[in-house]
Ligand SMILES: Nc1ncnc2c1ncn2[C@@H]1O[C@H](COP(=O)(O)OP(=O)(O)O)[C@@H](O)[C@H]1O
């Protein structure tokens with residue numbers, strides 16, 4: 001990876017956001033909506049269930065914030081590519097001295113930036129509105145966030161690969177991919193709340209362990225180390241597989257002239 | 266001929282069963298401008314896209330600066346650049362921001378100064394702080410050309426750089442192209458539908474038809490070969506398929 005090239009690509013991304021502040025709205029709107037919905041649901045449940053609820057129900061708010069890390073990282077990667085398609089700039093980038101790794105590196109940075117912006121804002125708001133402080137997760141927050149970022153990147157690369165392969169018709173995948181897995185990701189409810197068949201699927205997703213772990217930490221202040229290890233191991237596998245998929249789709253795209261077709265559309 | 270900067274050997278590109286480029290060989294010497302002519306669909310853009318590594322050839326070989334493109338793509342791309350009617354620079358960025366991004370991508374030294382130079386060369390210095398998407402067609406083509414010149418490319422690929430330009434701007438673009446060749450000694454591959462462009466700018470011309478090279482020579486040689494009055498007449502005859510004996514001859 002060449003840091004100058006990555007810097008140039010990220011600079012373009014930053015220019016885009018500073019030039020068109022309305023994009024900030026898109027960055028904040030959905031996370032805010034989610035925070036409000038789940039936040040007030042939490043408040044409501046807290047008032048009406050008394051002590052009968054098994055553990056600190058504020059985990060729903062933590063779930064919203066952590067889910068957003070994954071979602072934004074995925075989006076950063078997928079939207080990065082689409083921005084170039086939308087602005088008819090794709091060939092300028094792919095015919096510049098940019099390696100696939102430079103390009104991916106830049107998309108990771110974009111994902112990281114998106115995740116950092118929204119989760120910071122959500123974190124602050126949840127303290128103000130619901131007295132929920134995500135820092136209650138203490139040092140666990142670091143491996144949680146890292147794992148969610150990496151899984152988000154992997155999903156982002158998969159979304160982009162599908163868009164390259166199937167063309168602009170597949171654009172909605174950029175937004176939809178994380179939601180395909182959300183029901184199985186144990187974001188808002190534990191894995192054993194799912195039917196047994198689905199649990200298998202759930203256990204194959206690194207993020208399930210993170211969301212389970214978050215609830216454990218909020219409840220007991222601790223979590224099984226094993227889960228973190230499994231999540232990280234799965235993430236390495238997903239990231240590598242997504243990378244292989246991305247590289248092979250790019251090769252197909254160069255064989256079939258898909259990149260230049262994009263430009264002509 | 267001086268050392269070839271670009272050497273293309275038996276290049277073929279098939280999309281499924283269809284051969285968009287079908288056995289093309291040519292070379293360009295240092296500082297030469299080679300025109301690539303042919304009707305829509307002749308395969309010109311496909312040739313250029315293969316040179317940029319955007320499309321992988323089905324067969325054949327491309328060597329740039331004496332190196333194999335497939336094996337040294339990034340290193341070669343750093344020393345070349347292109348401008349095509351099919352691309353634009355991001356519309357929401359300022360002209361200066363777009364040039365800065367691409368200047369960094371191509372690692373252009375003394376970038377701020379170089380940006381001013383290329384804007385000056387294409388006479389659009391006054392647009393530096395404008396939003397790229399608000400430029401007219403002529404202005405935005407010249408901005409594309411600025412991007413293409415930023416890194417002082419040793420090999421410059423121009424795909425219909427004067428399409429959609431009025432005669433005045435087209436003339437400015439031709440002059441800029443010639444100046445770059447004189448000052449930097451850049452080698453160029455130039456496609457155009459504008460015969461005036463070709464006669465004025467190109468040293469040599471290749472006529473392509475249905476993925477094959479029909480004829481190669483200076484503009485004057487081509488006109489003489491086809492026994493027509495002008496390059497434009499040759500173009501029309503070739504495009505209408507009135508050239509089949511010639512095609513067989515070349516095969
Ligand atoms: N990616 C692609 N997939 C399938 N066919 C293509 C693709 N790109 C170009 N073609 C076909 O190849 C032929 C040559 O196209 P092109 O190189 O763009 O011609 P020109 O630039 O000379 O007008 C055309 O018939 C075009 O439809």
Ligand SMILES: [Mg+2]
Pocket residue numbers: 309310311424
């Ligand atoms: Mg073309």
